[in-house]
Amino acid sequence: LKPDSLLYGRNSVREALRGRRRVLRVWGLERELAGLEDAGASLQIASREELDRLAGVSDHQGLVAEVERYPYADAKALLAPEDALVLALDQIQDPQNFGAICRTAECAGANGVVVPSRGAAPVTGAVSRASAGAVEHLPVARVTNLANYLRDAKQAGAWVFGAEAGARSDYTDPDYEGRTVLVLGSEGKGLRPRVRDSCDALVSLPVKGRIASLNVSAAAAALLYEVVRQRTGPRAG
Amino acid sequence: LKPDSLLYGRNSVREALRGRRRVLRVWGLERELAGLEDAGASLQIASREELDRLAGVSDHQGLVAEVERYPYADAKALLAPEDALVLALDQIQDPQNFGAICRTAECAGANGVVVPSRGAAPVTGAVSRASAGAVEHLPVARVTNLANYLRDAKQAGAWVFGAEAGARSDYTDPDYEGRTVLVLGSEGKGLRPRVRDSCDALVSLPVKGRIASLNVSAAAAALLYEVVRQRTGPRAG
Numbered sequence: 001l002k003p004d005s006l007l008y009g010r011n012s013v014r015e016a017l018r019g020r021r022r023v024l025r026v027w028g029l030e031r032e033l034a035g036l037e038d039a040g041a042s043l044q045i046a047s048r049e050e051l052d053r054l055a056g057v058s059d060h061q062g063l064v065a066e067v068e069r070y071p072y073a074d075a076k077a078l079l080a081p082e083d084a085l086v087l088a089l090d091q092i093q094d095p096q097n098f099g100a101i102c103r104t105a106e107c108a109g110a111n112g113v114v115v116p117s118r119g120a121a122p123v124t125g126a127v128s129r130a131s132a133g134a135v136e137h138l139p140v141a142r143v144t145n146l147a148n149y150l151r152d153a154k155q156a157g158a159w160v161f162g163a164e165a166g167a168r169s170d171y172t173d174p175d176y177e178g179r180t181v182l183v184l185g186s187e188g189k190g191l192r193p194r195v196r197d198s199c200d201a202l203v204s205l206p207v208k209g210r211i212a213s214l215n216v217s218a219a220a221a222a223l224l225y226e227v228v229r230q231r232t233g234p235r236a237g
Numbered sequence: 238l239k240p241d242s243l244l245y246g247r248n249s250v251r252e253a254l255r256g257r258r259r260v261l262r263v264w265g266l267e268r269e270l271a272g273l274e275d276a277g278a279s280l281q282i283a284s285r286e287e288l289d290r291l292a293g294v295s296d297h298q299g300l301v302a303e304v305e306r307y308p309y310a311d312a313k314a315l316l317a318p319e320d321a322l323v324l325a326l327d328q329i330q331d332p333q334n335f336g337a338i339c340r341t342a343e344c345a346g347a348n349g350v351v352v353p354s355r356g357a358a359p360v361t362g363a364v365s366r367a368s369a370g371a372v373e374h375l376p377v378a379r380v381t382n383l384a385n386y387l388r389d390a391k392q393a394g395a396w397v398f399g400a401e402a403g404a405r406s407d408y409t410d411p412d413y414e415g416r417t418v419l420v421l422g423s424e425g426k427g428l429r430p431r432v433r434d435s436c437d438a439l440v441s442l443p444v445k446g447r448i449a450s451l452n453v454s455a456a457a458a459a460l461l462y463e464v465v466r467q468r469t470g471p472r473a474g
Contacts, residue, residue: 015448104455109445137447172466206465208346210374211252218341218458221451225459226466228443229409 001054004069006125008051008060015133017041021068027054029062041065059129070123073139075149078112079156079179085227086153088114088160088183090146090195092216095121097187099130100217106134108224114149114181117142150198153181162191162199163219165212171203176227184223187216238291241306243362245288245297252370254278258305264291266299278302296366307360310376312386315349316393316416322464323390325351325397325420327383327432329453332358334424336367337454343371345461351386351418354379387435390418399428399436400456402449408440413464421460424453 007013007023010032016023017039026036027046036043046054046064054064078086087105092098098121105113120142121127128135143149150160158179163171183199185191196202205214205222214222244250244260247269253260254276263273264283273280283291283301291301315323324342329335335358342350357379358364365372380386387397395416400408420436422428433439442451442459451459 011448018447100452100455103448103452106446106448107442107444107451107455132448132450132452134446134448170469172469205344205462206469207344208465209343209371210255211248211340211343211369211371213369214344214458215337215340215369218337218344218454221455221458222462225442225463228445229463232407232409232443 001066003124004122005066006055007065007067007128008055008057008063008125009129010061010063011133012125012128013063013065015136016065016067016128019136021071021136023065023067025066027051027064032062070140073112073141075114075141075143076152076156078114078139078141079153079158081111082179083177083231084158084179085110086112086114086181087220087224088146088150088181089120090183090185090191091116091119091189092184092186093119093121095124095126096130097217099127099135101220102127102131102138102140103134104217104221104224106138108228110138110224112139112141114141114143114146116146117144147194147198150181150183150195154200160199162196162202163204163223164191164196164202165204165207167202167204169201169203171205171223172226174201174203176230180227182223184216184220238303240361241359242303243292244302244304244365245292245294245300245362246366247298247300248370249362249365250300250302252373253302253304253365256373258308258373261303261305263300263302264288265301269299292362307377310349310378312351312378312380313389313393315351315376315378316390316395318348319416320414320468321395321416322347323349323351323418324457324461325383325387325418326357327420327422327428328353328356328426329421329423330356330358332361332363333367334452334454336364336372338457339364339368339375339377340371341454341458341461343375345465347375347461349376349378351378351380351383353383354381384431384435387418387420387432391437397436399433399439400441400460401428401433401439402441402444404439404441406438406440408442408460409463411438411440413467417464419460421453421457
């Protein structure tokens with residue numbers, strides 16, 4: 001199977017079957033295929049060794065699928081809702097981090113994730129697996145120039161916040177009620193200068209320990225859930 | 238090298254050299270050893286192949302070390318400060334998740350992490366690597382019975398909050414100012430009944446998407462940073 005038409009892992013395949021792209025065929029251990037009969041894909045029982053070979057990896061949890069190529073979303077359309085919450089990822093190349101961030105973004109109710117077409121991980125089977133299938137529901141869009149996209153987003157009424165270690169504003173300071181874009185850079189490199197300059201404000205998460213750097217997916221979780229907290233508002237009791 | 242005396246990875250080895258346990262010997266690519274001359278360990282230049290063999294894995298980033306066994310902390314002592322923040326992990330077996338959570342806990346200023354002696358991942362080289370070396374500074378303690386530890390913690394004046402999907406209280410509802418223990422269960426299985434019953438309250442993170450389950454390390458990040466937010470208090474604009 002080609003990398004862009006391959007899925008593997010229990011959640012990944014199961015979410016694809018109720019997601020946005022067509023699943024052409026599913027191979028699986030007999031027990032993993034149980035209950036998938038009505039999902040609309042051709043099913044085929046396979047041995048663990050056959051699945052290893054099809055997936056090219058061993059952590060397929062007994063399910064492998066051939067799917068249509070990933071249906072990337074339109075980046076501008078993600079900003080249409082008045083309370084749109086979009087995550088922009090600048091050059092995050094690690095499929096594990098990319099997938100983990102997409103999973104958290106989907107859980108936090110984000111409208112989508114935007115990545116540059118170059119220098120970022122594409123949505124492969126490994127990303128879908130790391131996202132627990134979240135990318136089968138969460139729209140992911142690619143843009144040729146992330147800095148330009150952020151400028152367009154501001155013109156469309158969004159506030160654009162870049163996360164940067166050491167930034168003077170705490171990430172809890174801004175008001176995240178309206179259209180919001182959160183921008184995260186790659187670990188180690190951070191935001192590229194033009195991307196950084198396209199933000200309305202830079203915010204940081206407090207870091208109190210000795211190692212002094214959060215993993216980017218942990219930073220994404222803290223940021224996204226701060227937005228959720230602000231938007232949920234004070235609760236009774 | 239034995240699993241409990243092996244470290245690998247740039248951050249892991251470098252943090253160990255300024256951390257709590259003795260580093261007996263470091264093997265590394267020549268460029269990775271530069272600057273470590275005064276760190277107090279015996280250094281030896283090694284090829285990539287030798288490092289692969291010593292570490293037993295290939296993601297060592299050019300640095301492998303032999304260290305003393307992990308110096309587990311005293312679980313009760315972690316609760317001594319009046320504003321102690323302790324994370325208790327119930328049966329988290331995946332070294333990646335365990336390490337990632339320790340990294341976030343260290344960054345959030347937690348006083349330590351407590352795990353049961355059985356059924357939880359020990360602090361191996363893989364955990365230290367996944368924590369970016371955070372476990373070399375952050376105290377990790379093992380207890381024979383986690384439920385008993387939580388009961389003792391309550392007697393010592395701590396409030397114990399268990400995270401459980403679907404719990405009625407939002408995780409932002411409690412007051413996290415005093416001694417606080419946050420309890421997280423394994424993905425899929427959640428908290429064991431006796432651990433759950435030992436909590437003062439159960440809290441949940443809102444989940445808005447279709448996949449309905451946060452990764453445990455993302456949940457840990459959101460929870461820990463909510464504690465940080467409450468403790469930092471309102472900031473001047």
